[in-house]
Amino acid sequence: MPTINAYRVHKPGGPDALKYEAVELADPGPGEVRVRHTAVGLNYIDTYHRSGLYPLPLPSGIGVEAAGIAEAIGEGVSDIKKGDRVAYATGPLGAYSEANNVAAGRMVKVPETVTDEQAAAMMLKGMTVHYLLHSTYKVKPGDTILAHAAAGGVGLLMCQWAKALGATVIGTVGSQEKADLAQANGCDHPINYVQSDFVETVRELTGGKGVPVVYDSVGADTLLKSMDCLSPRGTLVSFGNASGAPPAIDPGVLGNKGSLFFTRPSLFHYTLTTEELRHRAEELFKVVSDGTLTIPINQRYALKDAVQAHMDLEGRKTTGATVLIP
Numbered sequence: 001m002p003t004i005n006a007y008r009v010h011k012p013g014g015p016d017a018l019k020y021e022a023v024e025l026a027d028p029g030p031g032e033v034r035v036r037h038t039a040v041g042l043n044y045i046d047t048y049h050r051s052g053l054y055p056l057p058l059p060s061g062i063g064v065e066a067a068g069i070a071e072a073i074g075e076g077v078s079d080i081k082k083g084d085r086v087a088y089a090t091g092p093l094g095a096y097s098e099a100n101n102v103a104a105g106r107m108v109k110v111p112e113t114v115t116d117e118q119a120a121a122m123m124l125k126g127m128t129v130h131y132l133l134h135s136t137y138k139v140k141p142g143d144t145i146l147a148h149a150a151a152g153g154v155g156l157l158m159c160q161w162a163k164a165l166g167a168t169v170i171g172t173v174g175s176q177e178k179a180d181l182a183q184a185n186g187c188d189h190p191i192n193y194v195q196s197d198f199v200e201t202v203r204e205l206t207g208g209k210g211v212p213v214v215y216d217s218v219g220a221d222t223l224l225k226s227m228d229c230l231s232p233r234g235t236l237v238s239f240g241n242a243s244g245a246p247p248a249i250d251p252g253v254l255g256n257k258g259s260l261f262f263t264r265p266s267l268f269h270y271t272l273t274t275e276e277l278r279h280r281a282e283e284l285f286k287v288v289s290d291g292t293l294t295i296p297i298n299q300r301y302a303l304k305d306a307v308q309a310h311m312d313l314e315g316r317k318t319t320g321a322t323v324l325i326p
């Protein structure tokens with residue numbers, strides 16, 4: 001049983017609630033693989049777990065995404081071998097660590113064309129963008145879509161991938177630098193929503209028609225306004241809470257505003273089986289390997305500096321993806 005360094009949360013709170021500690025890691029159980037991490041993904045959901053917005057049984061590990069080497073193989077695992085390069089985006093929480101035991105059925109082998117850092121940066125964000133654009137609402141050539149936080153980790157991948165599918169992308173961003181970055185990643189019309197009313201701009205850009213889908217990861221500050229950007233029978237996808245938990249939606253309002261569809265999807269429900277998970281991961285690896293998608297890793301921190309990484313992510317200082325290096 002090795003001793004490793006890992007973050008633990010004992011009490012919900014701000015970034016300081018993350019405590020880096022030496023812990024004993026059990027040998028992998030049946031169906032599990034111990035992964036020695038080479039890169040760990042930073043995701044906004046980690047802040048919800050840390051702050052208590054998504055309550056956890058405490059104390060708890062933290063982090064849901066990493067890449068590394070399969071170091072020890074549990075009983076009954078046949079598809080992953082010792083020494084394989086693997087990656088995962090799944091619970092139970094514990095990716096902010098030097099090593100973690102993960103169910104073999106929730107991990108994928110990383111192809112040679114993808115680096116460990118890329119894998120750690122894209123598994124969760126990339127598979128999320130895959131299901132949002134292909135399954136939650138199927139984006140078609142000629143669609144105009146609205147994506148919030150377009151210069152973020154999920155946002156830049158969404159701009160690139162939606163553009164590659166033939167869509168026109170309108171994206172909201174918090175600064176001019178972020179607008180330029182989103183544009184360089186395929187966002188046709190970045191809107192600085194700190195300075196201007198994004199509902200008005202979306203209406204102008206679409207000749208008053210509105211868009212068939214809004215991907216809203218910002219939550220509290222944007223969700224109700226996002227509804228006003230939709231065309232009749234449009235789909236409002238609420239998939240995050242970067243500005244706080246979104247308000248309740250009254251079904252009557254969905255009717256009055258044009259027989260709208262409302263959904264609150266989670267990656268977990270779009271990767272229910274190992275087959276579905278590996279299918280999405282393969283599609284993601286394919287578009288990264290052929291150059292359709294580039295993974296913008298714009299910040300790197302030592303794993304021991306995860307507190308600073310959380311401060312920067314919540315302070316809207318990061319763009320694209322961030323990795324923590326053990």
Ligand SMILES: NC(=O)c1ccc[n+]([C@@H]2O[C@H](COP(=O)([O-])OP(=O)(O)OC[C@H]3O[C@@H](n4cnc5c(N)ncnc54)[C@H](OP(=O)(O)O)[C@@H]3O)[C@@H](O)[C@H]2O)c1
Pocket residue numbers: 042043044045124125128149150151152153154155172173174175178217218221239240241242243244265266267268313314315316317318319320
């Ligand atoms: N449901 C799912 O399956 C799923 C999966 C993955 C991610 N997500 C969600 O997708 C979103 C993006 O995740 P990410 O890891 O890629 O993060 P991110 O987009 O890189 O960071 C969050 C961004 O949200 C924007 N934002 C707006 N208001 C904010 C506020 N009050 N405080 C902080 N940020 C604010 C900021 O961009 P601006 O400054 O440009 O506004 C910020 O950079 C998160 O909401 C996350 O929970 C959901």
